[in-house]
Amino acid sequence: MKNEVKAEVDEIVASGGRRPHLCVLLVGKDAARISSESIKLPESTSQKTLLQVIDKLNKNQEVDGILVQLPVPGHINERSVCNAIDPSKDVDGFHTVNIGRFCADQQAFVPATPAGVMEIIRRTADATTTICHRYTPPEQLTVFTKTADILVVATGIPNLITADMVKEGVAVIDIGINRIKDEKTGKIKLVGDVDFEGVSKKASYITPVPGGVGPITVAMLMKNTMKAYRKEINFD
Numbered sequence: 001m002k003n004e005v006k007a008e009v010d011e012i013v014a015s016g017g018r019r020p021h022l023c024v025l026l027v028g029k030d031a032a033r034i035s036s037e038s039i040k041l042p043e044s045t046s047q048k049t050l051l052q053v054i055d056k057l058n059k060n061q062e063v064d065g066i067l068v069q070l071p072v073p074g075h076i077n078e079r080s081v082c083n084a085i086d087p088s089k090d091v092d093g094f095h096t097v098n099i100g101r102f103c104a105d106q107q108a109f110v111p112a113t114p115a116g117v118m119e120i121i122r123r124t125a126d127a128t129t130t131i132c133h134r135y136t137p138p139e140q141l142t143v144f145t146k147t148a149d150i151l152v153v154a155t156g157i158p159n160l161i162t163a164d165m166v167k168e169g170v171a172v173i174d175i176g177i178n179r180i181k182d183e184k185t186g187k188i189k190l191v192g193d194v195d196f197e198g199v200s201k202k203a204s205y206i207t208p209v210p211g212g213v214g215p216i217t218v219a220m221l222m223k224n225t226m227k228a229y230r231k232e233i234n235f236d
């Protein structure tokens with residue numbers, strides 16, 4: 001590493017900010033405290049510099065888990081960044097090694113949001129899985145949503161799913177996180193992709209936003225961090 005780049009990286013890492021904010025207390029033999037550190041880099045940061053910061057964290061024995069908050073600015077290749085993280089510290093499960101191992105039924109770090117959703121559903125029973133996406137015609141979308149026993153929504157479109165689109169007794173999991181302006185107060189508020197007000201009247205279960213998938217995602221990230229700390233995942 002060139003000296004001036006190294007100095008820059010050292011400075012960025014050193015200015016990484018305050019430490020013990022996030023305190024997760026586990027009582028019993030696993031009692032531990034997870035400390036976390038946010039390293040905020042300017043938008044203009046080059047890919048090279050970012051990769052060097054990651055490399056330093058990879059080599060730092062004190063660091064068990066690394067998460068690069070996505071999305072990254074356009075001049076940075078997301079895949080290269082995810083793949084720069086040591087797979088054994090990849091608590092996001094975004095490294096191709098972890099994705100590949102997961103798909104091949106090998107031990108791996110699994111992404112926190114889907115793991116959280118599975119935790120919510122907590123069922124291993126057979127289910128037919130169908131996927132709709134941005135090219136699903138709107139009138140067809142309703143055909144699918146109306147037949148669903150479990151409806152998992154992640155679109156980024158506020159109020160996409162309304163009461164008329166679901167069947168009585170459906171279980172709804174809302175992964176959407178949208179910041180919209182509240183018509184009444186003028187304040188920015190957080191909503192999901194589901195019209196909670198209407199759909200909750202028909203649903204047997206429904207996760208709210210905020211207070212649903214978000215917090216359980218964080219919990220799954222903590223779980224992965226503990227797995228990384230204990231070196232529980234065997235990458236052989």
Ligand SMILES: Nc1nc(=O)c2c([nH]1)NC[C@@H]1CN(c3ccc(C(=O)N[C@@H](CCC(=O)O)C(=O)O)cc3)C=[N+]21
Nearest residue numbers: 067068069070071092190209210211212214215217218
């Ligand atoms: N590498 C990477 N991994 C991620 O897992 C990742 C990411 N990048 N980029 C952004 C998204 C989004 N995400 C959230 C997690 C928890 C809440 C959460 O806990 N939300 C609270 C509300 C928080 C608030 O009020 O702002 C809630 O829903 O109750 C939100 C969003 C993880 N992401």
